[in-house]
Amino acid sequence: MLEIKDLKVNIEDKEILKGINLSVKAGEVHAIMGPNGSGKSTLASALAGRDYFNITHGKIIYEGKDLTELTPEDRAREGIFLGFQYPVEIPGVSMVNFLRTSINSMRKYRGQDPLPAGDFLKLMREKKKIVEIDSDLTNRSVNEGFSGGEKKKNEIFQMALLEPKLAILDETDSGLDIDALRIVSNGVNKLRSPENATIIITHYQRLLDYIVPDVVHVLYKGRIVKSGDKSLAKELEEHGYEWIKQEVDANA
Amino acid sequence: MTDQEKILNEVTGSDYKFGFQTNIETETIPKGLNEEVVRIISAKKEEPEWLTESRLKAFRHWQTLQMPDWAHLRIPEIDYQDIIYYAAPKQDAKYESMDEVDPELLDTFNRLGIPLEEQKQLAGVAVDAVMDSVSVKTTFQDTLADKGIIFCSFSEAVKNHPDLIKKYMGSVVPYTDNYFAALNSAVFSDGSFCYIPRGVRCPMELSTYFRINAANTGQFERTLIVAEEDSYVSYLEGCTAPMRDENQLHAAIVEIVAMENAEVKYSTVQNWYPGNKEGIGGIYNFVTKRGICKGDSSKISWTQVETGSAVTWKYPSCILKGDNSVGEFYSVAVTNNYQQADTGTKMIHIGKNTRSTIISKGISAGKSQNSYRGLVKVLKGAENARNYSQCDSLLLGDQCGAHTFPYLEVDNRSAVVEHEATTSKIGEDQIFYCNQRGIDTENAISLIVNGYAKEVLNKLPMEFAVEAQKLLAITLEGSVG
Numbered sequence: 193m194l195e196i197k198d199l200k201v202n203i204e205d206k207e208i209l210k211g212i213n214l215s216v217k218a219g220e221v222h223a224i225m226g227p228n229g230s231g232k233s234t235l236a237s238a239l240a241g242r243d244y245f246n247i248t249h250g251k252i253i254y255e256g257k258d259l260t261e262l263t264p265e266d267r268a269r270e271g272i273f274l275g276f277q278y279p280v281e282i283p284g285v286s287m288v289n290f291l292r293t294s295i296n297s298m299r300k301y302r303g304q305d306p307l308p309a310g311d312f313l314k315l316m317r318e319k320k321k322i323v324e325i326d327s328d329l330t331n332r333s334v335n336e337g338f339s340g341g342e343k344k345k346n347e348i349f350q351m352a353l354l355e356p357k358l359a360i361l362d363e364t365d366s367g368l369d370i371d372a373l374r375i376v377s378n379g380v381n382k383l384r385s386p387e388n389a390t391i392i393i394t395h396y397q398r399l400l401d402y403i404v405p406d407v408v409h410v411l412y413k414g415r416i417v418k419s420g421d422k423s424l425a426k427e428l429e430e431h432g433y434e435w436i437k438q439e440v441d442a443n444a
Numbered sequence: 445m446t447d448q449e450k451i452l453n454e455v456t457g458s459d460y461k462f463g464f465q466t467n468i469e470t471e472t473i474p475k476g477l478n479e480e481v482v483r484i485i486s487a488k489k490e491e492p493e494w495l496t497e498s499r500l501k502a503f504r505h506w507q508t509l510q511m512p513d514w515a516h517l518r519i520p521e522i523d524y525q526d527i528i529y530y531a532a533p534k535q536d537a538k539y540e541s542m543d544e545v546d547p548e549l550l551d552t553f554n555r556l557g558i559p560l561e562e563q564k565q566l567a568g569v570a571v572d573a574v575m576d577s578v579s580v581k582t583t584f585q586d587t588l589a590d591k592g593i594i595f596c597s598f599s600e601a602v603k604n605h606p607d608l609i610k611k612y613m614g615s616v617v618p619y620t621d622n623y624f625a626a627l628n629s630a631v632f633s634d635g636s637f638c639y640i641p642r643g644v645r646c647p648m649e650l651s652t653y654f655r656i657n658a659a660n661t662g663q664f665e666r667t668l669i670v671a672e673e674d675s676y677v678s679y680l681e682g683c684t685a686p687m688r689d690e691n692q693l694h695a696a697i698v699e700i701v702a703m704e705n706a707e708v709k710y711s712t713v714q715n716w717y718p719g720n721k722e723g724i725g726g727i728y729n730f731v732t733k734r735g736i737c738k739g740d741s742s743k744i745s746w747t748q749v750e751t752g753s754a755v756t757w758k759y760p761s762c763i764l765k766g767d768n769s770v771g772e773f774y775s776v777a778v779t780n781n782y783q784q785a786d787t788g789t790k791m792i793h794i795g796k797n798t799r800s801t802i803i804s805k806g807i808s809a810g811k812s813q814n815s816y817r818g819l820v821k822v823l824k825g826a827e828n829a830r831n832y833s834q835c836d837s838l839l840l841g842d843q844c845g846a847h848t849f850p851y852l853e854v855d856n857r858s859a860v861v862e863h864e865a866t867t868s869k870i871g872e873d874q875i876f877y878c879n880q881r882g883i884d885t886e887n888a889i890s891l892i893v894n895g896y897a898k899e900v901l902n903k904l905p906m907e908f909a910v911e912a913q914k915l916l917a918i919t920l921e922g923s924v925g
């Protein structure tokens with residue numbers, strides 16, 4: 193589904209990603225871990241098409257298409273969803289209006305008619321249940337005044353509504369209380385299917401108890417320096433990143 | 445240059461949707477302005493002697509005045525002798541039945557979304573349609589008359605209700621008020637009059653639609669609204685003009701009188717032709733709007749969505765004379781390309797316990813200049829006056845300007861006056877967030893801007909609010925790629 197080949201990304205003149213290789217197949221869940229500032233969010237943003245990241249080298253192939261040739265909105269319409277590490281507030285824009293605009297833009301891209309208001313509200317109700325999100329929140333403006341955890345829940349709610357093929361969740365677990373963590377993980381698990389794939393960026397192996405990954409990668413200084421199964425996450429939890437850093441820096 | 449600026453710089457083809465011209469025989473008088481022209485206009489309208497005299501007095505006064513230059517506007521010299529002061533679609537008298545109305549005219553107003561056939565209209569909105577210097581048709585007059593409400597063109601009111609006109613015309617905006625008020629008082633053509641009798645709640649929205657059609661003409665209309673004790677009316681005003689390379693002048697006067705316990709809501713969606721992307725053409729819009737809360741506990745509320753005109757100079761104001769009276773001003777002013785707006789309000793607190801609220805949202809894009817100018821004045825006798833002002837500016841790109849000029853004159857110590865102001869740039873993060881949910885940048889900006897202006901848009905009557913939202917989006921089309 194997703195093939196990243198030797199991807200190098202700059203911000204201004206600084207190289208942040210220094211040759212990423214990653215292959216994600218339909219049905220898989222990949223976890224990406226790594227120290228602060230190692231480039232995890234940069235990778236996520238580059239996949240979503242944030243424009244101030246310059247791709248200087250390499251390829252991103254998604255479903256056989258060169259992703260870099262698509263605008264951010266077309267990537268979204270092709271089924272790529274980014275759960276933001278820091279979801280932004282859009283004052284005065286109601287969740288309902290925002291999500292309807294979103295869903296209908298996607299439908300238009302697929303040549304479908306806009307969803308009638310009644311059907312849309314029904315769909316919202318259904319999906320609200322999956323993430324156990326309060327109607328109080330969905331009646332407000334997009335993320336405005338939401339607590340940190342509420343914003344994260346709202347990202348998963350949107351994911352449930354949009355049913356992406358490839359979901360990239362950037363630290364969706366940080367800031368969630370224990371109950372919310374369980375709810376959000378359940379939400380992600382319910383949406384898991386043989387047709388779609390998920391990339392989970394996280395600092396905590398705890399999340400991976402709920403959402404069991406097929407592969408765990410460690411990103412460090414802009415490179416994937418280690419990959420393994422879920423036991424790698426356990427190892428990191430126990431020993432931290434120091435041993436990996438030493439390994440990598442010794443070889444450098 | 446950041447990417448957003450690049451996006452903002454990429455000008456796509458956004459077209460003014462109301463720029464067409466109606467091919468209809470028009471009766472005009474020669475260009476130029478002098479006493480003779482003033483007399484001709486008055487004669488065309490078959491006005492009584494007192495009104496002709498009042499026009500002449502205003503004209504003589506206007507000749508002694510200079511065009512004001514204090515606004516944050518750059519206006520090329522206007523040649524007042526190069527303008528036609530009267531233009532009317534040819535017709536014998538005002539149409540009695542729809543069959544008599546020129547199909548071209550009907551078609552024009554249909555294309556503007558203002559069908560003149562009553563059965564086709566939005567239920568609950570009565571319309572006075574004004575093209576160039578005359579009112580073409582006023583709908584639902586009979587329905588309103590049953591309640592004693594007078595809603596007609598200004599010219600008709602002069603003929604049929606001279607006492608009311610004599611009593612109230614110029615009582616809120618005297619011809620001596622300012623340069624453009626003097627000009628209007630001399631050459632005003634048509635407009636609307638509405639009178640709500642004591643104790644009557646007007647059952648429908650009253651609305652005037654102004655259309656400039658003829659070339660080289662100015663439009664100078666007057667609107668007068670009188671709300672007697674315990675009455676209520678909601679009034680809407682809309683305006684458009686064809687696309688032309690020359691600038692056209694529009695100088696209107698609106699006067700509102702609210703008696704004890706009366707409430708008047710006045711909403712405007714101003715969409716005069718703004719000129720093209722290079723700043724060629726467009727309407728010069730110099731308008732004096734003022735209401736007086738004459739009686740105790742009366743209320744006047746101005747809501748305006750200003751998207752059009754090359755130049756806007758306009759300060760809808762409230763004189764809060766009655767005790768416990770309330771004045772409100774809600775405004776969204778959008779400027780794009782080379783548009784310039786200097787708009788705001790004046791709240792004059794005279795009575796005790798008078799309250800005023802000012803919410804102004806400026807949105808600037810392109811190379812435009814957008815200024816808020818507002819005066820809050822509390823006179824000595826205005827015990828416990830309250831004002832709250834909030835002026836926000838939103839910038840799209842960094843070649844535009846936003847300015848705030850608040851003036852405060854407080855002569856009573858018990859007054860509480862609050863002023864808040866913010867300036868923000870539309871966030872790239874917000875746009876990207878929308879993009880990531882499949883919403884393209886153009887629609888994202890429209891969503892964000894409408895969200896920003898929501899507080900004001902919410903004050904508009906429902907049908908108008910929807911129109912206004914679309915208009916905001918259209919105005920900003922082309923400010924992004």
Ligand SMILES: Nc1ncnc2c1ncn2[C@@H]1O[C@H](COP(=O)(O)OP(=O)(O)OP(=O)(O)O)[C@@H](O)[C@H]1O
Pocket residue numbers: 203208226227228229230231232233234235244277
């Ligand atoms: N817009 C930006 N401008 C300049 N530098 C940036 C920008 N975004 C990211 N960086 C830098 O790129 C590097 C990688 O950042 P990134 O956000 O991808 O890290 P991360 O792995 O997601 O870290 P964290 O675990 O703290 O979320 C950091 O050094 C960061 O300072």
Ligand SMILES: [Mg+2]
Pocket residue numbers: 232233234277362363
């Ligand atoms: Mg990060």
